[in-house]
Amino acid sequence: MQQKLSTREEYSKRINIVIEYINNHLSEEMSVETLACISNFSPYHFHRIMRAVLGEPVGAFITRMRVETAARLLRYSDMPIQEVAYKVGYDVPSSLSKAFKTFYGISPNEYPNNKTYSIMKPIQVNPDFKLEQRIVDLKSMQAIYIHLQGDYNNNDYGAAWGKLWEHVHKSGLFTEQMSRLCSNTPKSHILRKMCDETGINHICIYHDDPKVTEGDKQRADVCLSIKAKVEPKGEIGVKQIEGGKYVAFLYKGPYSNLGSVYDTIYGKSIFEFKHLLASRPGFEVYLNDPECTKPEDLMTEIYVPIE
Known part of the structure; x- marks a missing residue:
């Protein structure tokens, strides 16, 4: 029983390291081989363990992190789309556009100018909050x-x-x-x-x-x-x-x-x-x-x- 607990703890530590790495390197290319090496799992086991923990393949997780980060930057900043694409790991805006449209049904170029289109849940601004x-x-x-x-x-x-x-x-x-x-x-x-x-x-x-x-x-x-x-x-x-x-x-x-x-x-x-x-x-x-x-x-x- 103690051995199983030790193994679970060790795996949790390795998975935390990988997730933290992904969070901090969205603008960079990330290969499965690199992530598996960081985790100290073999690529064969890495895919299965990460999918079990994340609830989706690690590649899909990285893509989702990039697209959702792009959505926030488009919503909350005046950053040009080309810069947004670079910040989330796409060399050219067209690559971001393809992924963005797959997720949200609208291109990142159209989204900032389409005030009637919302890819997010509605916001609830409360002017009475004293912040x-x-x-x-x-x-x-x-x-x-x-x-x-x-x-x-x-x-x-x-x-x-x-x-x-x-x-x-x-x-x-x-x-x-x-x-x-x-x-x-x-x-x-x-x-x-x-x-x-x-x-x-x-x-x-x-x-x-x-x-x-x-x-x-x-x-x-x-x-x-x-x-x-x-x-x-x-x-x-x-x-x-x-x-x-x-x-x-x-x-x-x-x-x-x-x-x-x-x-x-x-x-x-x-x-x-x-x-x-x-x-x-x-x-x-x-x-x-x-x-x-x-x-x-x-x-x-x-x-x-x-x-």
Whole structure:
């Protein structure tokens, strides 16, 4: 039984590495041989294992990531189509056009100019949301994480963070300072104090736009930023959250409204400042504990990457 558990953990670690590589190299050519080498699986086994995990062949997964990224760039930026094509790994716009039309039934050239055509679920801008915003220049952060795939609304984020904190304890990363904070700080303030004094943040990275990506294929990384050196183990990976410029939006209210908050940010707020969106993923930081905080008092910072 222990051997089976070890094997499963080892495979999870390898698969995390491949998915992370794909996320970070969409503009580059990626052969199955290269990805299999990165995973340390033979090409024969690589195809079958990745298909079982992703729910689709790895080539289809890469194509979908490229086309969905192109759809977001066309929707949320003024980037020329030729540049969009290059950013998502197509040497010529015609190659992107062919794939885009297969997915959405319209060409990327037609889409920006056709205001009546929507390839995405309708947005719900709420002008009543009071979103404080500031521009920040972040340093990159190391994080341990668990990769989740499935509808964002149905994921068990609490269980994922529980596993991450268990890993912190078992790996000897839980310091006396953390113990003292947990003992002397009211539970409702622990997350904020933990961030201020130890640099640990509770973060979620959402790789897909739920307006574009079907629920069963949506991907999220549940993360704890942590400064101490740590190694990946099983389903718990280690990654760098990219630094750079972000617009940080502070939202106060229930998590159930976050979909509309994003619609308001991308449908209204991003057009009110003079910065282009960057292609790296954004993320959320949670500033208080939902187990001991009223939904209307929950505080979430949404980081949108900019050039």
